[in-house]
Amino acid sequence: MALYHLSPSPHTVRLPLYLERVSAGFPSPAADYIDNAIDLVKHLIPHPSSTYVLRVSGDSMRDAAIVNGSLLLVDASLRARHGDIVVARLRGDFTVKRLRLVPTPQLCPENPAYAPIPLSDEEDVHIVGVVTTVIHTPSRNG
Template identity: 75%
Template sequence: MDWYKIDASASLDLPFYLERISAGFPSPAQDYLDGAIDLVRQLVPHPSATYVLRVTGDSMRDAAIVEGSLLLVDFSLQPRHGDIVVARLDDGFTVKRLQLWPRPRLWPENPAYAPIPLHENANVEIIGVVTTVIQTLQNPVRAR
């Protein structure tokens, strides 16, 4: 995984529309501009503890985390059952869903992969909670 630190001083204000977009039947287009939204402030509540990681592999594809996805990972959050987490294993890092019951394990979101059991004496450390997944639909991103 590639690791990138969030620049807390960065700001990216984009137009933000009050009207929601329908994912079902179309609704009439309306121009209700609500103002601007700062994506850094909106998506990164703890900038000093947040990193950006680029995903490789497909073990989390059924959670919409695919090859090339960018993950915002907050290292200050306490991981809970069901969170998608970044874990350090003996041989590197992985992203999986944390399952605490019925038995602790790291759960892949692709049936082609086996869960990773979390035993008391296993050398596994949960180091961060994934808060946001960023997907680019146009590859490569193209300028207008």
């Protein structure tokens, strides 16, 4: 996989940001109050020169709402911390997993069908970025 960094676009897209939240439980009365506008690019990509997009293949992170076909915004400028979801190069291949540093360092899937990957000093592993946003379009079929 080759990583290409794109120049930030001078264009912005501002969308209405509604004051009211939408209920994911019981319905609530809708309000038509617009609080402000939000620039999604500025909001989702604070470090454009170090951010890239990857498309996910597979289901090892499904319980973290990262599914086959999801798009990931990955920031290479962030230092990975315990509990972050990261993109790592492992033995020449790339993978997305949750980084666990205690009790022992490992890359953990979010699907019980997969085993954690223990990390050691002998292992050829390199964290290439921290996942900052997951973009998943819900299916309209069904």
